[in-house]
Every structure is written in C-alpha cells, then in structure tokens.
Amino acid sequence: MAKVAVVLSGSGYLDGSEITEAIATLVILSQHAIAYDCFAPDRAQRHVVDHLSGEPGEEGRNMLVESARIARGEIAALDTLVPEDYQAIIFPGGFGAAKNLCTFADDGLDARLHDDVKKALMPFVLAKKPVVAICAAPLLLALAAREAGYVKARITVGTGGNPLSEAIEAWGQYHFPLAVDQACLDSENRFISTPAYMFDDATPAQIFASVQVAIAALRELLG
Numbered sequence: 001m002a003k004v005a006v007v008l009s010g011s012g013y014l015d016g017s018e019i020t021e022a023i024a025t026l027v028i029l030s031q032h033a034i035a036y037d038c039f040a041p042d043r044a045q046r047h048v049v050d051h052l053s054g055e056p057g058e059e060g061r062n063m064l065v066e067s068a069r070i071a072r073g074e075i076a077a078l079d080t081l082v083p084e085d086y087q088a089i090i091f092p093g094g095f096g097a098a099k100n101l102c103t104f105a106d107d108g109l110d111a112r113l114h115d116d117v118k119k120a121l122m123p124f125v126l127a128k129k130p131v132v133a134i135c136a137a138p139l140l141l142a143l144a145a146r147e148a149g150y151v152k153a154r155i156t157v158g159t160g161g162n163p164l165s166e167a168i169e170a171w172g173q174y175h176f177p178l179a180v181d182q183a184c185l186d187s188e189n190r191f192i193s194t195p196a197y198m199f200d201d202a203t204p205a206q207i208f209a210s211v212q213v214a215i216a217a218l219r220e221l222l223g
C-alpha cells in the first residue's frame with residue numbers, strides 16, 4: 001500500500017492549515033486506500049488570529065499541538081519525518097503555508113523555506129517523488145523548485161493576478177491559471193497543485209472536488 005506524509009501548519013486558515021482542505025485530504029486519501037501519517041512543525045506559529053473577528057491576538061500557540069486537533073492526536077513533529085518511508089508528501093493550504101512553513105508573509109519575494117520544512121520537502125523534490133500542494137501551499141513548490149534549480153515548473157494558485165502567482169513567476173516558475181476544481185500536474189517534476197480556497201467564495205463541495213482531483217492525479221503517479 002502506498003503511504004504519504006501530510007504536513008499541517010496549525011488549525012485555522014488565517015494562521016495555520018485550512019481545516020476543510022486538510023480534512024478533505026485525509027478523507028480522500030482514505031477513499032483511495034492511500035495510507036498517511038500527519039506531521040507539523042514543533043514550534044510556535046507566526047501569530048494567532050481570532051477567526052471570529054479576523055484580528056491577531058496576543059497569545060501564542062504551537063503548530064504541532066494545534067495540528068493535533070485536526071489529526072485527532074495522531075501526528076508527529078515534522079523534524080522526525082523520514083522521507084524514505086513515504087512515496088509522496090502533501091501540503092494542505094491555509095495562510096499557515098505562507099506564515100509558518102516559509103517566510104513569505106514577512107519577506108515576500110525574499111522568502112525561504114523554514115529549515116524543518118526544507119529538510120522534509122527537498123528529498124521528495126530531488127528524488128522526483130510526488131508533491132501535492134493545495135491553495136496557498138504551492139508557494140512551497142515554487143520555493144523548492146527554485147532551491148533545486150528548476151525553471152518553469154508548472155504550478156497553480158488559481159486564476160492568478162495575486163501576490164502568490166506573482167511570486168511563483170518571480171522565482172522562475174510558471175503559474176498555470178486554473179479553475180477551483182482543477183489540478184495542475186507537472187509530470188516532469190511530479191508536482192500537483194490545486195487552487196481550493198484561493199477562490200474565497202468556493203463552497204465546501206467545490207473544495208472537496210478540488211482536493212479530489214489532486215489526489216486522483218497523485219493516485220495515477222503512484223500507480
């Protein structure tokens with residue numbers, strides 16, 4: 001049975017993982033009989049946002065502890081991930097991808113992957129194992145592609161014309177515009193990306209469809 005790693009970045013789309021995307025990922029992996037383990041960085045989130053008001057708060061939270069809410073406690077620290085044990089790696093979206101897994105929220109075009117994310121992700125990229133990124137998480141694909149020296153890797157964050165698509169292009173990759181329920185497959189680099197909640201007005205059913213098409217593409221790559 002294929003086994004993949006799912007990387008979370010907290011619990012809540014404004015400061016961590018987007019919950020609908022994360023749960024859709026786990027459900028659809030199960031439907032495809034793909035085994036998975038969940039991981040998250042064992043460090044503080046960049047900040048915590050009150051999801052009722054949308055305003056940042058003063059409290060601090062740990063990503064691993066918060067992500068355990070989504071994974072029902074079945075989760076491990078990202079720095080313990082052994083890439084050789086998995087056939088693919090998946091990153092659900094949410095602004096945690098830009099705030100907690102890389103430094104894009106602070107550094108913009110000068111962003112870099114956080115060290116624990118780089119250590120986990122780059123072996124998959126360099127070994128041409130599939131990497132799936134949802135919503136804002138394709139930023140990580142673009143940063144990894146730049147790190148690996150790739151150019152014109154095909155990546156989507158939706159229709160484009162936003163800071164994320166502009167960063168993808170600035171880092172030497174190709175932003176491929178797509179609708180909410182479509183996935184971009186870069187077969188050469190084995191990258192799969194899908195927009196999901198990059199469309200703010202998408203319904204939960206459309207988010208499920210977005211993730212579903214991405215996981216279906218992953219299933220094909222895994223054979």
